[in-house]
Amino acid sequence: MMYWPLCPSSNPVRSILILGFGLVVLSIASLFIGVIDLRPGDLWRDRAALELVVVSRGPRLFAILITGAALAVCGKILQMLMKNRFVEPMTVGTGQGAALGILIAAIFFPTAPLLSQMGIAAISALIASLGFIAMARRLPPTQPFLVALVGIVYGGILGAIMVFIAFQADLLQYIDIWLTGEFSGVLQGRYELLWLAALVAALSYLAADQFAIAGMGRAASINLGLNYTQVVLIGLVAISLVTAMTVVTVGMLPFVGLIVPNIVSRLYGDNLRHTLPVVAMMGAGLVLAADILGRVVRYPFEIPVGVVLGVVGAVLFIWLLYRPARYAG
Amino acid sequence: MPGKRLVIMTGLMAVCMVFHMTLGTRGSWDFVLPFRGTKLAALLLVAVAVSTSTLLFQTVARNRILTPSIMGFDALYVLIVTLSVFAIGAQSYGTLPPMVQFFLSLAIMVAASMLLFGTLLLHRKEDIVRMILTGIILGVLFRAVNSFVMRMIDPNEYSVIQTSSYARFSRIETDLLGISAVLVLITLALVWRMRHRLDVLALGREAAINLGEDPRRDTVQILLLIAVLVSVSTAFVGPVAFLGLLVTSLTHVITPTAHHAILLPSAALISAIALIGGQTLLEHGLALSTPLAVVIDSFGGILFLFLILKRART
Amino acid sequence: MITVSNLTHRIAGKDILHDISLQIPKGQITALIGPNGAGKSTLLSAIARLTPHQTGQIMVDELEVGTSASNTLAKRLSILPQVPEIAPRLSVAELIGFGRYPYHKGHPTKVDRQKTDEAIVLFELDELHSRPLDTLSGGQKQRALLAMTYAQDTEYMLLDEPLNNLDISTSRSLMQLLRRLAETRGRTVVIVLHDINYACSYADRIVTMKDGRIGRCGAPAKIVDAGMLQHVFSTQAEVHIVNGRPLIEV
Numbered sequence: 001m002m003y004w005p006l007c008p009s010s011n012p013v014r015s016i017l018i019l020g021f022g023l024v025v026l027s028i029a030s031l032f033i034g035v036i037d038l039r040p041g042d043l044w045r046d047r048a049a050l051e052l053v054v055v056s057r058g059p060r061l062f063a064i065l066i067t068g069a070a071l072a073v074c075g076k077i078l079q080m081l082m083k084n085r086f087v088e089p090m091t092v093g094t095g096q097g098a099a100l101g102i103l104i105a106a107i108f109f110p111t112a113p114l115l116s117q118m119g120i121a122a123i124s125a126l127i128a129s130l131g132f133i134a135m136a137r138r139l140p141p142t143q144p145f146l147v148a149l150v151g152i153v154y155g156g157i158l159g160a161i162m163v164f165i166a167f168q169a170d171l172l173q174y175i176d177i178w179l180t181g182e183f184s185g186v187l188q189g190r191y192e193l194l195w196l197a198a199l200v201a202a203l204s205y206l207a208a209d210q211f212a213i214a215g216m217g218r219a220a221s222i223n224l225g226l227n228y229t230q231v232v233l234i235g236l237v238a239i240s241l242v243t244a245m246t247v248v249t250v251g252m253l254p255f256v257g258l259i260v261p262n263i264v265s266r267l268y269g270d271n272l273r274h275t276l277p278v279v280a281m282m283g284a285g286l287v288l289a290a291d292i293l294g295r296v297v298r299y300p301f302e303i304p305v306g307v308v309l310g311v312v313g314a315v316l317f318i319w320l321l322y323r324p325a326r327y328a329g
Numbered sequence: 330m331p332g333k334r335l336v337i338m339t340g341l342m343a344v345c346m347v348f349h350m351t352l353g354t355r356g357s358w359d360f361v362l363p364f365r366g367t368k369l370a371a372l373l374l375v376a377v378a379v380s381t382s383t384l385l386f387q388t389v390a391r392n393r394i395l396t397p398s399i400m401g402f403d404a405l406y407v408l409i410v411t412l413s414v415f416a417i418g419a420q421s422y423g424t425l426p427p428m429v430q431f432f433l434s435l436a437i438m439v440a441a442s443m444l445l446f447g448t449l450l451l452h453r454k455e456d457i458v459r460m461i462l463t464g465i466i467l468g469v470l471f472r473a474v475n476s477f478v479m480r481m482i483d484p485n486e487y488s489v490i491q492t493s494s495y496a497r498f499s500r501i502e503t504d505l506l507g508i509s510a511v512l513v514l515i516t517l518a519l520v521w522r523m524r525h526r527l528d529v530l531a532l533g534r535e536a537a538i539n540l541g542e543d544p545r546r547d548t549v550q551i552l553l554l555i556a557v558l559v560s561v562s563t564a565f566v567g568p569v570a571f572l573g574l575l576v577t578s579l580t581h582v583i584t585p586t587a588h589h590a591i592l593l594p595s596a597a598l599i600s601a602i603a604l605i606g607g608q609t610l611l612e613h614g615l616a617l618s619t620p621l622a623v624v625i626d627s628f629g630g631i632l633f634l635f636l637i638l639k640r641a642r643t
Numbered sequence: 644m645i646t647v648s649n650l651t652h653r654i655a656g657k658d659i660l661h662d663i664s665l666q667i668p669k670g671q672i673t674a675l676i677g678p679n680g681a682g683k684s685t686l687l688s689a690i691a692r693l694t695p696h697q698t699g700q701i702m703v704d705e706l707e708v709g710t711s712a713s714n715t716l717a718k719r720l721s722i723l724p725q726v727p728e729i730a731p732r733l734s735v736a737e738l739i740g741f742g743r744y745p746y747h748k749g750h751p752t753k754v755d756r757q758k759t760d761e762a763i764v765l766f767e768l769d770e771l772h773s774r775p776l777d778t779l780s781g782g783q784k785q786r787a788l789l790a791m792t793y794a795q796d797t798e799y800m801l802l803d804e805p806l807n808n809l810d811i812s813t814s815r816s817l818m819q820l821l822r823r824l825a826e827t828r829g830r831t832v833v834i835v836l837h838d839i840n841y842a843c844s845y846a847d848r849i850v851t852m853k854d855g856r857i858g859r860c861g862a863p864a865k866i867v868d869a870g871m872l873q874h875v876f877s878t879q880a881e882v883h884i885v886n887g888r889p890l891i892e893v
Binding site: 086135138139140143145146148149150152153154156157160161163164167168180254297298301303304307308310311313314315317318321 | 458459462465466470472474476480481619638641
C-alpha cells in the first residue's frame, strides 16, 4: 500500500483538512518569497508593501492556485472520458493546440483583444483534442500505454508545426513563453482570465456524475439515459477552455493533470464527487510547491515552474508506469 | 537489385554533395571550398552516425519503431554536457580543451547509457509500448533536468536552451571534426565486422543462442557503439529526434532485406541524401529560415504516429 | 550422451524443475511427454543453454553447458523452440541458410550451400524457396524452421513440439525422417511431443515428466500403460498393443 505523505489516511474529509492546512501554509509562504524583501508586519505599516501584495504577489498566488486546481481537475475529467489513466491535456495535444491557436492569433489578428485571442486558442485546443480522440478511438482499449504514447507524439508534432510557423513568422521568442509555464509575469490586470478557468472547473464539478457515467463507455451511458456524445463534447470544451486560458496566461504546465489524479485515485478510488475536491487541492498544492521551489532554488533568479514540473512530473510518470494499478476505497 | 539501388543512391548523394559545395557561392573559392568542405564532412559524419546507431538499436531491440533518439539517448548526452559544466563550473569548463570536454562527456555517456538502456533492454518485458513510453518520458525528463540545470548555471541565458532543443545543421562546430571522424570510422569498422552477427541477432534471442552467439554480450557491445555514435552526432548538431526513424523506415522500403551488409550502407546513403540534400534545398532552394531539423521532426513525427497506429491495427 | 545431474530451476520461489537427473542415450529418439506445465520446455531450454540453469550440471558428451564456448555447442547441438520469434522479412532460403552460421560465420562455403540446398529439398520447400516468411502458412513456416535446424547438422537435435501446425502427412514424414537420421546417421533426437501415440510409434525411449520431476522412463512398450496415463496425465484411457507398440485410445 502506497501512502501519500501529506495525508496518511484514506478518509477524504480528514485529508481535505490536512491538504487545506498545507495549502494555507504554502500560500502564506508564497506571498513572502520574492526579490523584494517583504515581512508580514510590513503590510500594516508600509503602503508599498501592501501594493506589492495586491499588484503582484497576490495575483501570482491566485494564478498558481487556480491553474493547479483547474489543470488537475481537467486531467481527471479527460482520464474519465478516455477511460485511460495516462493522459492529460498537456500530453495529448490540447496544450499544444492552444499554443498553436495563440500563435495563429498573434500572426493574423495581432491587434485583437486578449479575450478573442483566447477564444481562438480555445477553439484550436478543442480541434486538437478532437483530433486526438479520433485517433485514440481506433486504438485497442486493451493497450492504455499506446493511447498515451500516441498522445505524446501527436502533441510533439503539433509542437514541431508550431516551431515551423514561428520560425517563418520570426516569433520564436514567444514560443518559449507559451511552452514553458511561468508565473513571474503574472500581475494584476494580466491574469484575470484565469478566474474564468476557475469557474469552468467549478462548473464541471456539477457535471461530475455525468462524466463518471460517460467514463463507463457509450453503451453504459445510453443505458443510463445519458447523451454520451453531448457529455463528451461538453467535457472536451471545458478542458479546452481551461487549457487555453492557462497556456495564454502562464504557459504550459506539464504533468499536473496526469500525476495528481493518479495519486488521488490510488488513495481514494474513483468516486468523482468525493475525489474532485481533493484532486483540485492537490493540484493547487503541487503547482504552488513547484513554484516556490523554482523561486528559492536559485534565488534571486527564478526557475520557471514549467521546468520544475517537467522534472518532478517525468519522474512520477515513470514511477506510475512501473507500478501495478492499485486503488483504495 | 539492392546493389543497383545502392549505386543509384551513391550517385544521388554525389549530386547532393556537388550542389552543396557549389550552389549560391559568392566570393573566392579558396574560402568557400574549405568552409563548405568541412561543413559537408561534418554533415556526412552525422548522417552516418545517426543511420548506423538507429539500425543497431533497432536490431538489438528487435523493433522498427524504436530509435536511440526516441529512447532519449541524445537528450542524455545534452544533459551530460550541461551537468559537466555545472559540476566543474562554467569558467573552468570553458578553459578545458575541447578534446577533453568531448571525451569527458563521451566517457560519461557510454557509462550512463549502458546502465540505463542496458537495464531497459536486457530486462525487457513483453510490453514494447511501455518501453517506448518510458524512453520518451526519459527524454522529457532529461530535457527538463537539462533546462533546470542550465538555468541554475546561468539564469538569463535563454538562447543556449533554445539551440539545444533542436538540431542545428546550418552552423556546425567543426573543432572536433578530425578526432570525431577517426572515432566514427573506428566504430563503423567494428560495426561492419559485426554485420553477420547482427543478422543472427535480428533472428531473436533464442535463435541467436542456438547458432552460437551470446545476445547479452552482443547487446552490451552494440550499446557501447551506439553511445559513441550518438555522442558524436549530438556533439556536432544536437538532438536529431526523428531523423533516424525516417531514415531506417525508408531503408526498409528501398532495400527490403534482412542483411546488415546491405542495410548499413543503404541507410547511410539515405541519411546523407536526406541531410545534405535537405540542407542544401532549404538554404538555397526554398530560402526557408526554418531549420531542417524542424522539418525532419514534423515529417518524422507523423511517420512515427503512422507506424504506431498501423501496428496497433494488426 | 546428454547427462543432466541434479538440475533445479526456480522461478519466483517455485520449482519449475526439481532435482532432475537424466541420461539421454546417443543415436536414439527420446520423447519427453507430460501434462502442460510439467517442465518439459524448461528442461529442453536448459540443455540448449537458452535458460541459464541455476544449480546442477548438464553435459553434452564432454562439453559442459554453461562453460563451453557457445559456438562449439552450436555445432554439436541445435534446438527448435516451441514459439520461435523470426524475422518476417527473411526468405525461406535465407532462414535455412542461417542454420549454417556456426560453421561459416557469415561467409558460406560450397559445403554450406550444399547442406542448405539439401535441407530445402528434404523438407519440400523448393517452391517456397524465395518466399518471405511472413507470407507462409503456419505449417510451411514450421517446415522452414525444421529445415533450418536440420541444416545446422548437429549430433543432437532438441525439438519442442515440432508437430505443432503440421498436418498428419507432414507430421508422419517428419517423424520418419527423424527415425532415419537416428538409425542411419546415429543422430540423437530429443523431442517434446504432445501426442503420446506419436511418441509410442516413433520414439526409442520415453521420458515422462510431471510437476518438474522425472517419472518413469524407458521403451514405450515397457512404460506406457493405463497406470502411467493415470499417474502422469490423470486420465483414464485404455492402451492397446498394435504391432508390438502401445496405442492409446483417445
